Amino acid sequence: MQAATLRAPAAHRHALRLSTDHRDGPTKRARLGARKFSWTGPLCPEASAGNRQRPVICLHMCHMRTTGRQCRHSLIQFRCSAATHPQHDFNINQFEEIGIELTKKLRSFYWFCRPHTIIGTILGITSVSLLPMKSLDDLSVTVLWGFLEALASALCMNIYVVGLNQLFDIEIDKVNKPTLPLASGEFSVATGVLLVVAFLVMSISIGIRSKSAPLMCALLVSFLLGSAYSIDVPLLRWKRHPFLAASCILVVRAILVQLAFFTHMQQHVLKRPFTPTRSVVFATLFMCCFSAVIALFKDIPDVDGDGDFGIKSLSVQLGQHRVYRLCISMLMTAYTAAILVGASTTNLYQKIAIVFGHGLLAFVLWQRAQQLDVANKTCVTEFYMFIWKLFYAEYLLIPFV
Numbered sequence: 001m002q003a004a005t006l007r008a009p010a011a012h013r014h015a016l017r018l019s020t021d022h023r024d025g026p027t028k029r030a031r032l033g034a035r036k037f038s039w040t041g042p043l044c045p046e047a048s049a050g051n052r053q054r055p056v057i058c059l060h061m062c063h064m065r066t067t068g069r070q071c072r073h074s075l076i077q078f079r080c081s082a083a084t085h086p087q088h089d090f091n092i093n094q095f096e097e098i099g100i101e102l103t104k105k106l107r108s109f110y111w112f113c114r115p116h117t118i119i120g121t122i123l124g125i126t127s128v129s130l131l132p133m134k135s136l137d138d139l140s141v142t143v144l145w146g147f148l149e150a151l152a153s154a155l156c157m158n159i160y161v162v163g164l165n166q167l168f169d170i171e172i173d174k175v176n177k178p179t180l181p182l183a184s185g186e187f188s189v190a191t192g193v194l195l196v197v198a199f200l201v202m203s204i205s206i207g208i209r210s211k212s213a214p215l216m217c218a219l220l221v222s223f224l225l226g227s228a229y230s231i232d233v234p235l236l237r238w239k240r241h242p243f244l245a246a247s248c249i250l251v252v253r254a255i256l257v258q259l260a261f262f263t264h265m266q267q268h269v270l271k272r273p274f275t276p277t278r279s280v281v282f283a284t285l286f287m288c289c290f291s292a293v294i295a296l297f298k299d300i301p302d303v304d305g306d307g308d309f310g311i312k313s314l315s316v317q318l319g320q321h322r323v324y325r326l327c328i329s330m331l332m333t334a335y336t337a338a339i340l341v342g343a344s345t346t347n348l349y350q351k352i353a354i355v356f357g358h359g360l361l362a363f364v365l366w367q368r369a370q371q372l373d374v375a376n377k378t379c380v381t382e383f384y385m386f387i388w389k390l391f392y393a394e395y396l397l398i399p400f401v
Contacts, residue, residue: 108181112195114162116388121158124257125151127395131279132266146269149210150261156203157219161226161252163196168230168237175305212268218260222252242314246295253294254287279401282341286398289334290391293327297387300324301380320374328369331390335362341401353400361390 129147133139166173166182173183181187187195200223207219225248228236238244262280266272299306299313300320307316315323335358342354368386373379 123395153206160200165230172305176302214263249295253291258284
């Protein structure tokens with residue numbers, strides 16, 4: 001009779017019992033409603049000294065009636081290899097190593113993109129894209145999408161140009177800029193080629209999809225000039241010649257960014273006839289001067305590597321001090337002209353912004369220039385980055401012209 005009461009339907013076999021071969025271990029039970037969970041002994045072999053065998057865990061499933069009668073359970077045995085085998089051990093150090101390696105690659109990619117040029121592209125295109133706007137009514141989803149197409153394609157082309165230059169300047173950069181990823185070996189040549197080709201394809205694809213003639217013109221000219229500037233084949237490698245090198249940078253930074261992207265927003269996005277405004281004319285002329293300064297000044301700290309590899313930059317031919325004084329004179333002349341343009345403006349708020357803004361930038365430039373040691377490569381490099389900051393600030397002032 002007692003044996004009969006221990007029988008139960010198979011549908012009620014739901015309780016869990018875990019037991020190991022360590023019969024001397026403590027027994028613990030947990031009761032949740034009508035279910036019982038029990039196990040006997042430790043779950044890991046390390047808890048029992050001298051036992052080298054893997055434990056066998058038994059699962060007994062049975063449902064507990066409210067009367068306290070137990071039903072027959074089924075036995076499931078399996079080996080706890082997942083918890084004890086060394087190859088499945090959870091090693092947090094592996095995740096830390098992956099995170100460190102990923103961070104290193106992202107940092108290398110960041111420097112591969114030459115971030116100061118990326119910031120200049122973002123600010124330049126954003127500022128120029130605002131010039132055709134006559135009121136807040138011009139802002140729409142279509143305008144925003146047209147701006148994003150222009151910005152994305154220009155950034156991809158920017159990465160192509162600076163990446164291509166690094167691919168052909170690896171040996172020179174080992175002298176001039178040894179921390180760049182290709183020169184330092186953080187990126188292989190194959191990785192650099194893959195990145196350059198990928199961003200070129202993305203840039204051209206975005207331009208074709210936009211169906212904007214001004215945008216495609218800007219991208220194709222940037223591609224041709226950027227390639228001619230860096231590729232080391234006969235009739236190219238224009239960076240070896242000061243005039244051609246400066247012309248490449250001037251055309252892209254001063255003319256294409258101002259006129260092509262202005263036309264893209266005004267003609268293609270806003271559907272208006274091309275009519276150059278006072279601000280876009282001022283921006284084009286001012287940035288011609290500024291871009292020439294950037295093209296000349298960037299070679300001042302690189303005279304050692306350029307001279308060793310036959311790059312006849314103006315700094316190599318004339319000397320660092322002469323080129324430095326020429327650059328400062330050109331910038332001060334540009335700021336003086338900008339102040340005169342601001343003084344001739346009839347709008348009081350525009351006059352204050354243009355005159356005060358350019359006067360302040362000219363004063364800061366002059367102060368920094370008096371403290372520069374041209375013979376110190378580190379100081380010259382820092383001053384070059386300071387010129388880029390002045391370049392960024394100018395795009396904040398151009399909409400007020």
